Amino acid sequence: MNEPNYWLMKSEPDAYSIDNLKNEGVTLWDGIRNYQARNFMRKMIRGDKVFFYHSNCKPPGIVGLMEVIDLNIVDPTQFDKDSKYFDPKSKPENPRWDCVKMRYLYKSNKILSLPELKILFNEEDLLVVKKGNRLSIVPVQNHVAKILLEKI
DNA sequence: GCCAACGTTGGC
DNA sequence: GCCAACGTTGGC
Numbered sequence: 531m532n533e534p535n536y537w538l539m540k541s542e543p544d545a546y547s548i549d550n551l552k553n554e555g556v557t558l559w560d561g562i563r564n565y566q567a568r569n570f571m572r573k574m575i576r577g578d579k580v581f582f583y584h585s586n587c588k589p590p591g592i593v594g595l596m597e598v599i600d601l602n603i604v605d606p607t608q609f610d611k612d613s614k615y616f617d618p619k620s621k622p623e624n625p626r627w628d629c630v631k632m633r634y635l636y637k638s639n640k641i642l643s644l645p646e647l648k649i650l651f652n653e654e655d656l657l658v659v660k661k662g663n664r665l666s667i668v669p670v671q672n673h674v675a676k677i678l679l680e681k682i
Numbered sequence: 683g684c685c686a687a688c689g690t691t692g693g694c
Numbered sequence: 695g696c697c698a699a700c701g702t703t704g705g706c
Binding site for chain 3: 542585590644
Binding site: 565566660662665 | 685
């Protein structure tokens with residue numbers, strides 16, 4: 531049995547929050563339109579643990595934990611003309627974007643805010659503390675994950 | 683609202 | 695392939 535990998539995924543709570551996930555239990559993490567973020571998703575395996583990060587809110591920070599339960603799903607929003615994630619360059623015979631399915635695990639009682647994260651970690655340890663970091667999905671090193679799990 | 687840090691696009 | 699212009703993210 532392999533140890534799980536750890537990741538961090540951002541979402542604006544106005545668009546999709548930890549409470550939405552808690553209510554639904556399971557969600558498709560679609561709408562990713564950044565190649566680097568997509569490629570990280572492709573490296574995920576079932577059982578990987580993911581820290582849920584609320585971005586563009588006050589305060590930004592880690593609010594809970596979820597788990598990867600399904601992989602390599604073609605992102606349906608790329609073919610949906612009514613979706614803000616519609617991609618006219620993506621063809622059904624050769625889809626450009628895919629996504630993973632997530633399951634709710636845990637919501638923290640208290641947000642682990644970005645200022646707190648900046649005190650705990652440097653940029654190499656946790657990419658999300660890097661100034662101007664725009665990646666919506668980043669890997670989390672094991673020793674970092676261990677500390678985060680104690681804090682949330 | 684400002685701006686830093688990128689990613690993307692398109693002319694050449 | 696270079697690079698300037700433009701767009702987006704997201705903290706502050």
